[in-house]
Amino acid sequence: MYPINFRHLYYFWVASKEGGIARAAERLDMAIQTVSTQVRELEHSLGHTLFRSAGRGIELTEAGTTAVRYAEQIFQLAEALPAAVREAAAEPGVRLNVGIADSLPKLAVRHLLQPAVQTPGLRLLCHESSFDDLLADLARHRLDVVLADRPAPTNPNLRVFSHRLGKASLAWYAPATLLDGREGDFPACLAHLPLLLPTTHSAVRARLDDWLARHGIRPRIVGEFEDSALLATFGESGLGAFAAPEWSFDDLPRARGLTLLGRCPEVVEHFYAILAHRKVEHPVVRKLLLPAEPS
Template sequence: MDLRQLEYFVAVAEEGNFTRAAERVHISQSGISAQIRQLEHDLGAILFDRSSRIATLTTAGRAALEHARAALTSADAVRQAVDEVNELIRGRLVVGMVTACAATPLFDALSEFHLAHPGVEVALIEGHTDLLVERVRAGSLDIALVGTATAPPAGLETLPILSEGLVAAVPPEHPLSSRRRVTLAEIGRHPILCLPEGTGIRTALDLDFAARGIRPNIALQASDPDAVADLAVRGLGVAILSESMVTPHDDRLRKLRIADATTPAVLALVWSTDANPALREFVRYSRKVFA
């Protein structure tokens, strides 16, 4: 008796017909009949009543069916467990990261994961949030660290990491530099320097301006927050970034609170609900380091 014979037995029992069962398991009718006869010989009992066109289980067949299904389920579980171990031995993990985000805990998680599972190939790809989310949904990325200002992307698992408000940054000689707090309307009278569309901070900025009916003058955009800060230092406009992005430039820029900017910029990990073993393990490391 082997698993293949049990699979054929269950197929005939569920189909009630040798021909349909043979089609289901991709074998000839004569082949499945021979395997069932061999199984009956091994068990010492007739499993099907063949006196009509319908293959009906005998008493012995009914007694065997539940156990045959359980054996097949257990075999599948063994296969899955081994597959999961193999994926953690020689799998692949593709991680996305929003452009110019120095997320040290993410690097810590990657390091710990690599040390524990050196056989898993790890790839790190940068991009804007919209592109990263699209690639996670498409399956070309396993997980991504993204910036967002709206609800978490639908259909994906999410682990929020950080939530920050927007701030304005200007050089000491700027007309607003003596202020500690400004409004969006006041900022809107000056050229604005910001991150491009598709980033969480830009989305938050656009939502806040739109809510107040303000059409800002977006003078220059750069994907690197440090580049946006450098442009502000040179007097090209008011930089709009998160507080943590401006802090490294406190010696060159004045940080201004935006009184009516209410939409936070959120940094979060997103991944597919259909997680593979390597991804599930990496999420576990990520939860630990980001805690």
């Protein structure tokens, strides 16, 4: 197989977007024969037909559909390249692009990033999104690392590597306004309090549900949140009691006027760093992983 000629790939990509060789030639202000020849050269280098006849026009083959998907990623990166280079040249220091899964507790994020934030000249860029979207961005090299509450799924088409960063058991917190005349000790008191829980997209939700059931607690759920920071904010405002990692103990009661109801060491939240390369090249990411182990 010959190396990919990106000019050929670009002509093919334009033809796929325009719906035909003739319209692509018009957009590119080139002869139809020239564009057609370039597309055939690409097909030859890939070893597969990318277009097939369909009525009076053409359509993508299965191989062509895959080629378009990759071409989209390639040209999106190419479009972003000049601005990224200018920005990197203008700003000395170390840049770290971190993807943060929206299910990850934000106070835990601060704890996980602590080994990196003291790096001289660090510019930290944090992007919060869904777990699947972040993995896609990581695979496209738009992120240096993803922090999440679960490892990446096993997928031969998604070459990413998970590293365990640590774990934390959960504790329950409640605003003082809800505790006047509360019934029972912990954890029985949770049966008489409104509760806020993460949605089922969070890896820890099933563990919390199981823990409540084992203690015979039928929860009165008044809110479910995908974003852990939003959950804590509503808890602080008085809407309900909620669980958070014990790492939060030094921050939540003092800073937000919340009371620690009790700990549930049986419920553990795990934290992972996910990378696009098995060998860790980024110097700041190496600090995050020490002494973490790959999983």
